[in-house]
Amino acid sequence: MFSLIPRSLISGLGKTPRTASSQKALLIEAVHLLNENSKSGYHEVVGDIITPSQVMGIDHLRDPRLNKGLAFTLEERQALGIHGLQPARFKTQEEQLELCRISIERYQEDLNKYLYLTELHDRNEKLFFRLLTENIEALMPIVYTPTVGLACQKFGLIYRRPRGLFVTINDIGHVFDVLKNWPEPNVKAIVVTDGERILGLGDLGACGMGIPVGKLALYTALAGIKPHECLPIVLDVGTNNETLLEDPLYVGLRQKRVTGKLYDDFVDEFMEGIVRRYGQNTLIQFEDFGNHNAFRLLKKYRDHYCTFNDDIQGTASVAVSGLMACKRITGKKFSDNTICFLGAGGACLGIADLAVRAMVLEGTSIEEARNRIWMFDIDGLLAVDRPEGNLEGHKKYYAKDHAPSKDFAGLVNEIKPSILIGASAQGGAFTPDILQAMGKFNQQPIIFALSNPTDKAECTAEQAYTNTQGRCIFASGSPFPPVEINGKTFKPGQGNNAYIFPGVALGILTSGIHHISEDVFLIASETVADCVTEDDLSKGRIYPPLREIREVSIKIAVKILEYAYKERIATVYPKPKDLQRYVEEQQYNYNYEPSLPNLWPWPKAPYIKTKPIQPTKLKA
Numbered sequence: 001m002f003s004l005i006p007r008s009l010i011s012g013l014g015k016t017p018r019t020a021s022s023q024k025a026l027l028i029e030a031v032h033l034l035n036e037n038s039k040s041g042y043h044e045v046v047g048d049i050i051t052p053s054q055v056m057g058i059d060h061l062r063d064p065r066l067n068k069g070l071a072f073t074l075e076e077r078q079a080l081g082i083h084g085l086q087p088a089r090f091k092t093q094e095e096q097l098e099l100c101r102i103s104i105e106r107y108q109e110d111l112n113k114y115l116y117l118t119e120l121h122d123r124n125e126k127l128f129f130r131l132l133t134e135n136i137e138a139l140m141p142i143v144y145t146p147t148v149g150l151a152c153q154k155f156g157l158i159y160r161r162p163r164g165l166f167v168t169i170n171d172i173g174h175v176f177d178v179l180k181n182w183p184e185p186n187v188k189a190i191v192v193t194d195g196e197r198i199l200g201l202g203d204l205g206a207c208g209m210g211i212p213v214g215k216l217a218l219y220t221a222l223a224g225i226k227p228h229e230c231l232p233i234v235l236d237v238g239t240n241n242e243t244l245l246e247d248p249l250y251v252g253l254r255q256k257r258v259t260g261k262l263y264d265d266f267v268d269e270f271m272e273g274i275v276r277r278y279g280q281n282t283l284i285q286f287e288d289f290g291n292h293n294a295f296r297l298l299k300k301y302r303d304h305y306c307t308f309n310d311d312i313q314g315t316a317s318v319a320v321s322g323l324m325a326c327k328r329i330t331g332k333k334f335s336d337n338t339i340c341f342l343g344a345g346g347a348c349l350g351i352a353d354l355a356v357r358a359m360v361l362e363g364t365s366i367e368e369a370r371n372r373i374w375m376f377d378i379d380g381l382l383a384v385d386r387p388e389g390n391l392e393g394h395k396k397y398y399a400k401d402h403a404p405s406k407d408f409a410g411l412v413n414e415i416k417p418s419i420l421i422g423a424s425a426q427g428g429a430f431t432p433d434i435l436q437a438m439g440k441f442n443q444q445p446i447i448f449a450l451s452n453p454t455d456k457a458e459c460t461a462e463q464a465y466t467n468t469q470g471r472c473i474f475a476s477g478s479p480f481p482p483v484e485i486n487g488k489t490f491k492p493g494q495g496n497n498a499y500i501f502p503g504v505a506l507g508i509l510t511s512g513i514h515h516i517s518e519d520v521f522l523i524a525s526e527t528v529a530d531c532v533t534e535d536d537l538s539k540g541r542i543y544p545p546l547r548e549i550r551e552v553s554i555k556i557a558v559k560i561l562e563y564a565y566k567e568r569i570a571t572v573y574p575k576p577k578d579l580q581r582y583v584e585e586q587q588y589n590y591n592y593e594p595s596l597p598n599l600w601p602w603p604k605a606p607y608i609k610t611k612p613i614q615p616t617k618l619k620a
């Protein structure tokens with residue numbers, strides 16, 4: 001219910017507000033009066049006093065966006081009608097953070113930590129985001145890879161309440177109506193998955209919801225994008241995962257995946273529905289779709305919607321950024337390298353395409369650049385004449401005129417790559433033999449094991465360092481602890497798209513660009529690489545420490561804004577004078593604010609004192 005507090009009500013209370021504190025006391029009375037009239041509900045206090053709408057009573061505590069737990073002051077507790085609903089103690093947010101830390105440390109299992117954080121997110125949003133942001137190194141492995149992978153696998157068991165929308169194939173024809181049920185009117189960014197390729201875990205159907213939820217938690221924690229502007233979505237078109245189909249705990253549609261025209265019509269309707277509900281500028285990030293759809297949908301929508309595919313473009317950007325930092329260690333140009341990929345899915349092809357772009361910028365021809373890249377997928381080497389074919393799309397750019405081969409180790413020994421990149425979801429595929437061979441051919445071999453979560457990584461950090469006598473430059477998609485060899489400690493970098501997508505999203509939202517070109521991702525790669533210090537490099541780290549990632553995101557956003565204004569594709573005008581300040585001003589504030597309206601004494605407006613005007617008579 002909406003109510004107004006007009007001046008008449010305030011004067012009806014028989015008082016004249018003079019100072020800020022007397023105004024506040026008056027307002028408290030006014031709110032109480034309204035509250036008595038309408039037991040609970042929303043009161044928008046407008047009229048002479050400007051204030052946000054107020055949810056009263058127990059509902060205020062139940063709303064995670066408003067709830068501050070024991071941090072409500074006595075005045076707030078009384079005014080909001082929550083006095084007595086909590087114990088007497090008052091706590092600061094810092095004291096609450098301390099309790100969170102103690103609580104989390106009591107849990108042995110990461111999944112239980114995940115559940116604790118989910119519950120906190122559902123209970124007190126500001127506290128959750130402050131905790132996450134200020135402890136990103138400790139908590140990113142919980143809300144994100146690797147634990148989020150486990151949470152998806154156990155989704156049917158741990159699901160409690162909605163955090164995101166489930167749109168199913170049965171909603172076709174009514175997708176817009178489903179979107180309308182989302183309670184937030186100002187969504188600006190969506191992360192959507194159809195659950196077909198969740199991390200390296202495969203088809204998890206509707207259980208994939210954990211991924212958009214985790215990615216968007218990082219939108220806020222790593223880039224300060226406001227949580228109410230973010231919407232996680234699963235498109236549930238069924239699953240081909242037999243185990244899930246038979247699992248009594250599975251919460252998605254119990255049917256095989258819909259494909260073909262029906263699938264395409266459904267995704268089309270979804271895209272149109274988003275624009276109709278939230279506007280043309282809504283950012284739509286595609287995440288963890290199967291390869292065949294990921295490329296196709298990116299191509300189909302990229303020139304018509306504000307969209308990107310994180311697994312193709314975000315992963316490419318973070319890997320290329322790592323390679324840019326490696327240049328500073330090895331002194332080699334991009335085009336001086338031979339790159340060998342294990343995997344030829346979205347991530348590998350995305351990296352290959354962006355690496356080609358970087359080589360071309362150095363003056364190499366496209367053909368020459370593509371010749372320097374070798375790829376190996378489930379059917380073996382991408383060779384022009386391989387019997388299986390399966391060389392559609394971008395794969396054909398990298399197909400070699402070479403005898404077909406299924407011997408990856410043999411290929412590595414033959415082509416002697418300087419860079420080995422895995423995004424194959426085959427844990428342990430970089431065997432000690434392969435790693436040792438890399439160490440034999442190169443003084444400083446570059447080894448990226450990018451598959452997620454941890455047990456899908458092509459090798460561990462320890463295996464990479466020990467098999468190359470500590471000479472390799474290593475990065476992985478999921479985090480690995482530091483490794484010590486002969487008294488020297490190596491801190492492996494996390495080559496995860498989390499360095500890229502939050503900052504890219506912040507840049508897109510603050511500049512209002514509609515079309516996301518590859519340049520945006522190259523800018524992001526360069527910016528992240530520029531944030532790597534000599535000290536990082538000396539420790540073998542080719543990414544900035546995770547605790548700096550928030551500043552990195554701001555830098556990426558500022559670079560995107562500069563680019564957008566230069567290319568005249570920004571739609572936010574006038575151009576802000578200080579871009580960094582402008583970006584920071586848009587960011588979410590996770591510190592508590594007063595829950596009562598911020599009142600101040602009205603200054604006496606000088607115009608009130610001006611002489612009354614005698615209107616001039618109209619000439620007859």
Ligand SMILES: O=C([O-])CC(=O)C(=O)O
Binds near residue numbers: 198199200451
């Ligand atoms: O989620 C992550 O950690 C990185 C990613 O996009 C993937 O592996 O699909």
Ligand SMILES: [Mg+2]
Binds near residue numbers: 199287288310311
């Ligand atoms: Mg992904």
